Amino acid sequence: MSANRERVQVVRTPTVTAQISPEQRFWKGFTNSQLVKEHNAITHINFDPNSPHDFAITSSTRVQVFSSKTRKVVNNFTRFKDTVYCGEFRHDGKLLVAGDASGLVQIFDAHHPRTLLVTITPSSHPTHITKFHPTINTNLLTCSDDRVARIYDISQSQKPIISFNNHDDYIRSGTFLENSPNLIATGCYDNFIRIFDTRIGNNDPIIKFNQSSPVEDLLSINSTSIVSAGEGVIKQWDLIAGKMSRSLHSFNKTVTCLSSAGERGILVGSIDGHVKVFDTSTTNWDVKFGWKFGSGVLSCGVSPDFKHLVVGLNSGLLTIRTKKNSLNDDKIDINAINNTNSKKNSNKSHAFDRNTKGSDFKGEGEHYVIDEKVKYKKLQPFEKNLNAFRWSDALNSALEDGLEKEFTVTxxxxxxxxxKIHNALSNRDETSLEPLLTWCVKSIKDVRNVSIINDYIISILEMYDELISRKPVLGELILNLQKKIDIEIKKAQDAERIIGMLELINA
Structure with missing residues (x-):
């Protein structure tokens, strides 16, 4: 059986592979994206510390809890009369707390939205910060626009255990210090970060840092270091030395949120729409990865098991990015599928197997069936000439104006x-040699074409040395080619010198 001649494979010029680090490869894995549109801006995101790490998002007058398995809303806390702030889980995942613009703080059973357990009214001003103590189940931190930070015992919520009113403006960020539960840090719009010790029992901070801009968020890295965000600047503060460790200017607009990514570093979101990953294990806190969103970022976070990356925007859009399944999960899924298939096959009778024997044979490759209805792509002119053994015409067709460079090289x-290089170049004059030499002069800059140009130029010099010496046009083209080769050689030599200098520096 006859078949069409196999087409000439078009040459694909090699490309330099991108140098992707393991860290970049990890963050690129968050590809499965889901978008959820809310009525108002997403002001806060918090993950349940316990498996399966459901996450709560705070928006408008409600707090919604999304399942980490289905990425759908499983609980909806709506018993608020005003805008809600800072919906947070307790460390055991059993309770959820949130404050609102009226100053009311409410504590719910995290699994039963209708079960309101405790109501606290620390202030008539908006309460933006509500956080449970990391180890003591009954202690709660609240920070309000009345410039006071309070710690409550939720079992006796009539009045706070201790209050810190040494602030000159709104308090919009506050947290317990990592591994130092007796210390709390507050960030204020008066540009100062204050560290309080709950054991002392007075209003004076033990340490005070100047951010030089309103403090939008705080993050405790460890017991001796905290990170603050204000305007477009991120600063790290050393509590032992009592001074700033580093200052990072990586954003064009105000930084709004800081979130811990564990050993992977920290996530930082900004009004300019960027979320960047800073590697805290490096000396300069290098940016390892980043995402760009369509509007300002107000909140972001990654689940403790690094399954979900969640970002909330001021446009009301919630982005949930899920990492691909691990290899073990894939194996489990494949085994489950195989077991299902085996069950289906086991239900078939032996008679059915005998009747369908051989139906799944696909052939061993000796026979090719060609469908005459298949429409083949039109051949290029140089392909037709190559199939007809017209070597000289094929070369002329490949040098026509408007033809893609890949086809010419092919x-x-x-x-x-x-x-057939000599056959294609035979019986040529000045007019027919000029296009080939012109193409060589233009393409010599690309190192990928050097080997093929070298073969053709050597053949031309061997066959038409006398013609080139008599024709000024051809001589000028050869001279231009030689000049460009000299320039490329000089560039290569300069590159070698630079490499040598860098090796000496790194030695």
Missing amino acids: CLEELKKKG
Whole structure:
């Protein structure tokens, strides 16, 4: 059975592979994206510390809890009369707390939205910060726009255990210090970060830092270091030395949120729409990865098991990015599928198997069935000439104006493979040699074309040395080619010198 001649494979010029670090490869894995549109801006995101790590988002007058398995809303806390702030889980995942613009703080059973357990009214001003103590189940931190930070015992919520009113403006961020539960840090719009010790029992901070801009968020990295965000600047503060460790200017607009990514570093979101990952294990806190969103970022977070990356925007859009399944999960899924298939096959009778025996045989490759209805792509002119053994015409067709560079290189390579370079160049004059030399002069800058150009130029010099000496146009083209080769050689030499200098510096 006859078949069409196999087409010439178009040459694909090699490309330099991108140097992707393991850290970039990890964050690129969050590809499965889901968008959820809320009525108002997403002001806060918090993950349940316990498996399966459901996450709560705070928006408008409600707090919604999304399942980490289905990415759908499983609980909806709506018993608020005003805008809600800072919906947070307790460390055991059993309770959820949130404050609102009226100053009311409410504590719910995290699994039963209708079960309101405790109501606290620390102030008539908006309460933006509500956080449970990391180890003591009954202690709660609240920070309000009345410039006071309070710690409550939720079992006796009539009045706070201790109050810190040494602030000159709104308190919009506050947290317990990592591994130092007796210390709390507050960030204020008066540009100062204050560290209080709950054991002392007075209003004076033990340490005070100047951010030089309103403090939007705080994050405790460890017991001796905290990170603050204000305007477009991120600063790290050393509590032992009592001074700033580093200052990072990586954003064009105000930084709004800081979130811990564990050993992977910290996530930082900004009004300019960027979320960046800073590697805290490096000396300069290098940016390892980042995302760009369509509007300002107000909140962000990654689940403790690094399954979900959640970002909330001021447009009301919630982005949930899920990492691909691990290899073990894939194996489990494949085994489950195989077991299902085996069950289905086991239900078939032996008679059915005998009747369908051989139906799944696909052949061993000796026979090719060609469908005459298949429409083949139109051949290029140089392909038609190559199939007809017209070598000189094929070369002329490959050098026509408007033809893609890949096709030209493909034809030249094909003639070289077939050993027909001399045949394609035979019986030529000044007019027919000029297009080939012009193409060589233009393409010599690309190092990927050097080998093929070298073969054709050597053949031209061997066959038409006398003609080139008599024709000024051809001589000028050869001279231009030589000048460009000299320039490329000089560039290569300069590159070698630079490499040598860098090796000396790194030695």
